[in-house]
Amino acid sequence: MFAFIVRRLGLMILVLFIVSLIIFSLVNVLPGDPAQLILGQEATTEQLEALREEMGLNQPLYVQYFSWITDVLQGDLGNSFRDNTEVTTILMQKIPVTLELTVFSFAIAILIALPTGIISASRKGTGWDYSSTLFALSGVSIPPFFLGILLIFIFSITLSWLPPSGYVPFSENPMRNMMLMILPAITVGIRLSAELTRMLRSSLLEVLQSDYIRTGYAKGLREKGVIYGHALRNALIPVITVSGLQVGSFLGGAVITETIFAVPGLGQLVVNSILTRDFPVVQSAVMFMALAVILINFAVDILYTFLDPRIKMSGGTK
Template sequence: MLSFLVRRIGMMFFILFLVSVIVFAIVNVLPGDPALLILGDEATPEMLESLRDDMGLNDPIYIQYFDWLVAAVQGDFGTSLRDSTPVMEVVLSTLPVTLQLTVMSFAIAIIIAIPAGIISATRRGTVWDYTSTVFSISGVSLPPFWLGILLIYLFSVTLGWFPPSGYVSPFDNLGQSLMLMILPAITIGIRLSAELTRMLRSTLLEVLESDYIRTAYSKGLLERPVVFGHAMKNALIPVITISGLQLATFLGGAVITETIFGVPGLGQLVVNSIMTRDFPVVQASILFMAVAVVLINFLVDILYSVIDPRIKLSGGAK
């Protein structure tokens, strides 16, 4: 257990180091002069050169990276080129928004996918199975931007049940916050639930055909304890993998959904920062996304052993 944790933590730091190198290199080759963005078009060449010296832009690229990395490790990602606000403050202000959208979307996906996948697998060939299959194919096939616009037209414009866009913190007005976030959460949750339903159906069907399941039925056990007590533990392993990857994507920011519904999350922040050439914010945002991905993958690996004790954290199945 300890050796596994040490290896994985070391791998996490190595991956984050590679991500930081790639992000810093890509951002620095993008067109646009940060000094010109700060001072404007009316700045003289002398003023631009002086600011570049102050910002270290004239230093060799490896010196710039080392200085940036040392400051980033200490939580200092510089200041935004748009309004001189500390980058850390800008990024942290969007994280609760994206986290709320992620939790609501994931909850909707689980509520739909688990019952649909179980019913589809245990009622194979029935109308329930066909309905679940159609839902899975449709949910994966529908583009998020189209589904989001359709939900706005149906539930906001036509029925007037939910507001079309905007955001209110749940700490300010919980009811209004849920009303504003329910449509973007459904937009994301439908696609994830379709993927999870299809995956759970496939794996559960395979497990239900195993010898130990037949043995359980031959001993007189009822369907419910066999499915939930034996089959689900093994069927959930690939489902957890997909869920972890999707959850990491959500934390990275559902860019299209946040843009359509006007949700000021991390994804929309990255898009706006790229459009305005706000390089420090772009670097910090992508690094936060990378941290979310490696942490969630780490937690998924640990969760494997909790669900199935046969999977050992030391690296192999016993």
């Protein structure tokens, strides 16, 4: 286990380094001049050159990268080109919003997927099974932007049960916060629940065909005892893998959902920063997204050993 952890930590550092190179290169090949966007079209050449020098944009790219990555390693993410606010401050404002949306969406997905997947697998070929399969296919097929607009039309415009968009911090008004987060959380959670339902059904059906499951039935164990006591634990391994990947993508920012519901999270921040060529914000936000995905997948790998003691990790292999 220790050798596996050390190896994964080394790979994490390597991946983050590669990500930093890629994102720095991509943002610097984008068309548009940050200095021109800040000063406007009427700015003189002298003003533009002075601002580029102040922001360090007149230096060679390798010098800019080395300066940026050195500051990042020291905990300094720099300042925003747009309003000179510290990038750390901006991220600390946006990360809790996206994290809250992620937690709510994941909770909704689990509450739907677990019972639906279990019932579908244990009642194969029945109406319950066909209904859950239809739900899973529909959830995966419906685009998030359409589902979000549909939910707004039904629950906000037609029924007037929930506000259509916006965000209020939980600390300021818990009830208003929950009401505003329900629709975006459902929009994201429905798709994840559909994917998890399909995965859990398939995995559980495969496990139920195993010899030890048949042995359990032969010993007289009840169906609930076999499913919940023996089969479900092993069937959850691929489900956890998919969940880890999806949660990582949520932390990376549900851009479409945050845009539709005006949720000021990481996804919306990255889009706005790209449009305004706010390079320090884009680079730092993407680096955080990459780190979140890496850490979550690392946690999933560790969780495998608790779900299935037969899985041993040594030297990076399972």
